[in-house]
Amino acid sequence: MIILGLDPGLASFGWAILEKDRKSGLSIGDCGVIKTPAGELLGNRLCKIESELKDIIKNNVPDMASIEELFFVKNIKTAMAVSHARGVAILACSRAGLKINEFTPIQVKQALTGYGQADKKQVGFMVQKILKMQTLPKDDNTVDAIALGICLAHSCGVV
Amino acid sequence: MIILGLDPGLASFGWAILEKDRKSGLSIGDCGVIKTPAGELLGNRLCKIESELKDIIKNNVPDMASIEELFFVKNIKTAMAVSHARGVAILACSRAGLKINEFTPIQVKQALTGYGQADKKQVGFMVQKILKMQTLPKDDNTVDAIALGICLAHSCGVV
Numbered sequence: 674m675i676i677l678g679l680d681p682g683l684a685s686f687g688w689a690i691l692e693k694d695r696k697s698g699l700s701i702g703d704c705g706v707i708k709t710p711a712g713e714l715l716g717n718r719l720c721k722i723e724s725e726l727k728d729i730i731k732n733n734v735p736d737m738a739s740i741e742e743l744f745f746v747k748n749i750k751t752a753m754a755v756s757h758a759r760g761v762a763i764l765a766c767s768r769a770g771l772k773i774n775e776f777t778p779i780q781v782k783q784a785l786t787g788y789g790q791a792d793k794k795q796v797g798f799m800v801q802k803i804l805k806m807q808t809l810p811k812d813d814n815t816v817d818a819i820a821l822g823i824c825l826a827h828s829c830g831v832v
Numbered sequence: 833m834i835i836l837g838l839d840p841g842l843a844s845f846g847w848a849i850l851e852k853d854r855k856s857g858l859s860i861g862d863c864g865v866i867k868t869p870a871g872e873l874l875g876n877r878l879c880k881i882e883s884e885l886k887d888i889i890k891n892n893v894p895d896m897a898s899i900e901e902l903f904f905v906k907n908i909k910t911a912m913a914v915s916h917a918r919g920v921a922i923l924a925c926s927r928a929g930l931k932i933n934e935f936t937p938i939q940v941k942q943a944l945t946g947y948g949q950a951d952k953k954q955v956g957f958m959v960q961k962i963l964k965m966q967t968l969p970k971d972d973n974t975v976d977a978i979a980l981g982i983c984l985a986h987s988c989g990v991v
Contacts, residue, residue: 714926714932715922715932716922716923716925716926716932717926719919719922719923719926720923720926720927723923743912746908746912749905749908749911752908752911752912752915753902753905753911753912753915754915756911756912756913756915756916756919757915757916757918757919757922758919759916759919760878760915760916760917760918760919760920761919761920761923763874763875763878763916764875764878764879764882764920764923766875767873767875767876767878767879768879773873773874773875
């Protein structure tokens with residue numbers, strides 16, 4: 674089973690491909706972040722996100738997607754910007770026939786660390802441990818996308 | 833010049849095609865509302881909105897689009913749902929090469945009635961008067977989409 678983890682954002686959109694191997698369990702296939710410049714037109718930024726996600730889906734052929742659900746919102750303006758990118762991502766996944774699973778940050782933290790209020794460091798530690806990664810990606814959105822993928826694998830009984 | 837007016841929403845997405853005629857000024861070409869059921873998967877709802885907008889653009893070949901900008905937000909959950917649909921619409925317009933113009937509700941009301949705090953009835957009255965429509969569309973989102981189109985035409989010096 675191949676899982677696409679997505680941490681949506683307009684400026685930085687994290688993504689990760691996780692693979693289930695029968696012997697070694699869950700492993701990371703590829704991961705990264707789609708960046709779009711703040712000064713660019715919104716339409717161009719959304720086109721870039723959609724194009725890159727389409728390529729990622731085409732190249733990795735995931736079976737399902739795991740995407741962050743915005744629940745508690747600190748900044749309305751940011752939440753709306755993220756929702757634009759999230760809408761485009763859900764469209765791209767849906768067009769590719771992927772089943773989309775949504776998890777709140779609390780659910781992700783709970784699944785990875787057993788504690789819904791865990792901080793970024795604790796989540797990163799568990800991501801690295803579960804996937805036996807030598808180093809963590811530098812970008813927080815990429816790490817969050819991996820965590821979302823693990824959370825889905827966990828809910829499917831893979832981890 | 834052909835203008836596509838868009839009043840984004842997830843459940844009801846209003847759209848309107850306005851045409852500038854050299855003799856009679858601005859007129860309404862076509863208008864309507866894309867409805868998606870609340871019980872449907874978010875991905876399917878966004879796919880439906882994108883598909884219908886693509887068809888509207890293909891059939892009417894607008895030169896530019898006018899879309900509502902969310903500014904003051906009463907309900908965060910609604911604002912995020914609308915932003916998903918809005919992201920997909922901006923993507924569809926941008927993919928079709930349309931220049932996208934954004935207007936706040938206050939700007940639209942100001943352009944149509946001269947008063948930024950005008951109510952729905954006053955906006956509807958001016959929409960009907962400017963376009964010499966015998967009756968107004970029943971759906972509020974459709975009327976708002978027409979108003980957005982008029983607002984863009986106004987800002988381009990067409991009205």
